[in-house]
Amino acid sequence: QVQPVESGGGLVQAGGSLRLSCAASGRTFSSYAMGWFRQPPGKEREFVAAITWSVGVTYYADSVKGRFTISRDNAENTVYLQMNSLKPEDTAVYYCASRSGGSVFAPTAYDYWGQGTQVTVSS
Numbered sequence: 001q002v003q004p005v006e007s008g009g010g011l012v013q014a015g016g017s018l019r020l021s022c023a024a025s026g027r028t029f030s031s032y033a034m035g036w037f038r039q040p041p042g043k044e045r046e047f048v049a050a051i052t053w054s055v056g057v058t059y060y061a062d063s064v065k066g067r068f069t070i071s072r073d074n075a076e077n078t079v080y081l082q083m084n085s086l087k088p089e090d091t092a093v094y095y096c097a098s099r100s101g102g103s104v105f106a107p108t109a110y111d112y113w114g115q116g117t118q119v120t121v122s123s
Contacts, residue, residue, distance in 0.1 A: 001026050001112060002024050002025070002026045002098040003024070003025045003026045003112065003114075004022050004023070004034070004096040004097060004098055004112060004113065004114035005022065005023050005024075005025070005096075005114055005115070006020060006021065006022050006094065006095065006096045006114040006115065006116060007020070007021050007023075007117060008020040008021050008117060009094060009118045009119045010119070010120070011120045011121075011122065012086055012119075012120070012121055013121070013122050014086060014088055014121055014122065014123050015086065016086050016121070017082070017083060017084045017085075017086065018083045018086065018119060019080060019082050019083070020036070020080065020081040020083070020094055020096075020117060021078055021080055022034060022036070022079040022080070022081075022096030022114060023076070023077065023078050024077045024078070024079070024096075024098060025077065026112075032052060032053065032054075032099055032100055032101060033050050033052040033053060033098075033099045033104060034050065034051060034072065034079040034096060034097070034098055034099065035047065035048075035050035035051075035059075035097050035099055035110060036048040036049045036050070036079075036094060036095070036096055036097075037094070037095045037097060037107060037110075038090075038092035038093065038094045038119075039092055039093050039116075040091060040092040041092075043092075045095070046061065047059075047104075047105045047106075047107070048060075048061050048064055048068065048081070049061065049070040049081060050070065050104045050105075051070045051071065051072050051079060053072065053074060056071075056072060058070050059104050059105070063089075064083075064090075067083065067084050067085045068081060068082065068083050068084070069082040069084075070082075079096065081094070083119070086119075086121045087121060088121045088122065088123045091119060091120050091121050092119060093116040093117065094116060094117050094118075094119050095113055095114055095116045096113070096114040097110035097111075097112060097113045097114070098110060098111055098112040098113075099111065
């Protein structure tokens with residue numbers, strides 16, 4: 001079992017930046033990739049970005065390409081999400097999750113989820 005724990009959320013003005021961290025503990029060798037999802041108020045959870053542990057292949061939602069960067073530190077079993085040029089529509093609870101297989105874009109492919117961290121972008 002993998003236990004992801006997110007940190008780094010907060011309140012920021014539009015145009016600002018935040019960096020989220022996700023520390024993964026437990027059976028991390030069973031994890032193929034880590035992903036970030038977000039759930040805006042009153043909406044469904046949506047894919048944001050993902051990265052594979054081994055070679056660091058990255059995936060992004062179109063809405064965040066060019067603004068967000070996902071990275072990982074294998075030695076620390078930690079994944080980061082650098083968020084720049086934030087917009088009010090980026091406001092959401094951000095979740096980190098561990099994926100063992102299946103489509104990288106689908107929440108159902110992820111086995112273990114963190115508790116989430118709130119990101120609020122004011123206009």
